[in-house]
Amino acid sequence: MKKRVFSGIQPTGDLHIGNYLGAIQHWVKIQHEYDCIYCVVDLHAITIPQDPRILRAKTREVAGLLIASGIDPQIASVFIQSHVHEHSELTWILNCFIPMGWMRRMTQFKEKSQKQKEEVSTALFDYPALMAADILLYNTDEVPVGEDQKQHVELARDVAQRFNSVYGDTFTVPKAVIAKTGARIMALDDPTQKMSKSEEQPGRVINLLDSPDDIRNKIMRATTDSLREIRFDEDRPGINNLLVIYEQFTRQGREEIEGRFEGKGYVDLKRELAEVVVESLSPVQSRYRELTADPHHIDRLLAEGADKVRPIAEKTLARVRDMVGIG
Ligand code: AMP
Ligand code: TRP
Numbered sequence: 001m002k003k004r005v006f007s008g009i010q011p012t013g014d015l016h017i018g019n020y021l022g023a024i025q026h027w028v029k030i031q032h033e034y035d036c037i038y039c040v041v042d043l044h045a046i047t048i049p050q051d052p053r054i055l056r057a058k059t060r061e062v063a064g065l066l067i068a069s070g071i072d073p074q075i076a077s078v079f080i081q082s083h084v085h086e087h088s089e090l091t092w093i094l095n096c097f098i099p100m101g102w103m104r105r106m107t108q109f110k111e112k113s114q115k116q117k118e119e120v121s122t123a124l125f126d127y128p129a130l131m132a133a134d135i136l137l138y139n140t141d142e143v144p145v146g147e148d149q150k151q152h153v154e155l156a157r158d159v160a161q162r163f164n165s166v167y168g169d170t171f172t173v174p175k176a177v178i179a180k181t182g183a184r185i186m187a188l189d190d191p192t193q194k195m196s197k198s199e200e201q202p203g204r205v206i207n208l209l210d211s212p213d214d215i216r217n218k219i220m221r222a223t224t225d226s227l228r229e230i231r232f233d234e235d236r237p238g239i240n241n242l243l244v245i246y247e248q249f250t251r252q253g254r255e256e257i258e259g260r261f262e263g264k265g266y267v268d269l270k271r272e273l274a275e276v277v278v279e280s281l282s283p284v285q286s287r288y289r290e291l292t293a294d295p296h297h298i299d300r301l302l303a304e305g306a307d308k309v310r311p312i313a314e315k316t317l318a319r320v321r322d323m324v325g326i327g
Contacts (some may be wrong), residue, residue: 005034006140011059013197014207018185028070036076068288079305086313090133132156167323188222191237230261
């Protein structure tokens with residue numbers, strides 16, 4: 001029996017090369033070794049205000065890009081969270097087993113809520129419970145996530161253990177897997193900050209659906225420094241970031257890359273990097289265009305994805321309802 005992997009991605013904003021190199025490529029790779037379920041988490045997205053039309057479109061775009069990036073829906077499962085109602089119901093039940101104190105310790109809520117103050121939704125506070133439900137519904141063994149989500153996965157672990165200790169073995173206790181080699185891609189215009197989805201600044205983020213000219217322009221304008229030497233050096237975040245992107249897309253060794261650019265200038269590196277990125281994204285973009293040429297095609301794939309995973313969720317929830325004594 002293969003181990004079960006579950007991970008989720010929010011359909012807010014555009015997917016960028018940070019998502020691709022830091023998460024999606026890893027998801028593609030492990031689909032053959034594990035029983036993988038990948039979820040586009042639209043219920044999480046609505047914890048902050050969303051335009052309904054944009055949300056619906058982005059949800060399909062993100063799912064389409066996962067598939068275009070190489071996640072094979074015949075091998076792994078790709079679905080939309082809100083298509084499987086069990087996520088919402090299990091969240092409510094888990095809420096009854098999560099002490100307020102655990103939730104109050106969640107650092108991401110503290111950060112996110114600072115911006116919205118009193119307007120912040122109750123659901124944003126409860127975000128980790130929904131995430132725990134996502135994970136626990138599918139008897140998940142491993143959850144590949146970025147460092148920032150580790151605390152949430154630990155909460156899922158804690159609530160699983162707590163429930164199991166009250167009612168007997170019900171949930172598989174999951175563990176977070178933080179990819180060790182997963183590169184952290186930084187913003188092009190400010191390489192001290194992580195490249196991230198919600199950015200508005202043009203020139204900051206390379207999106208997976210950016211045109212070749214946009215990609216070239218953004219890379220040519222990327223912030224570097226006034227030195228000359230091209231080498232991996234964390235103290236020179238701009239040049240380091242460009243080299244890491246080059247490394248991740250070409251899969252060449254660091255020495256080889258440094259050798260290749262010895263004696264060359266930053267402009268040479270940027271030009272070559274731009275072509276590497278354009279060429280690497282080109283097959284993803286053309287698969288995406290094929291996939292979305294018929295707008296119903298992606299909807300059918302996602303309906304099939306939900307149909308495939310729903311029985312697992314139903315079985316878990318039925319058991320939980322029984323244990324708790326409801327229904
Ligand atoms: P997010 O865009 O924050 O919803 O993250 C979705 C996934 O992409 C998570 O697994 C993140 O760890 C990964 N990710 C997001 N931004 C970056 C980045 N700049 N570099 C590497 N990985 C990233
Ligand atoms: N909260 C995660 C993020 O922002 C997305 C997510 C939702 C998730 N449910 C999940 C990740 C379950 C892993 C497992 O990146």
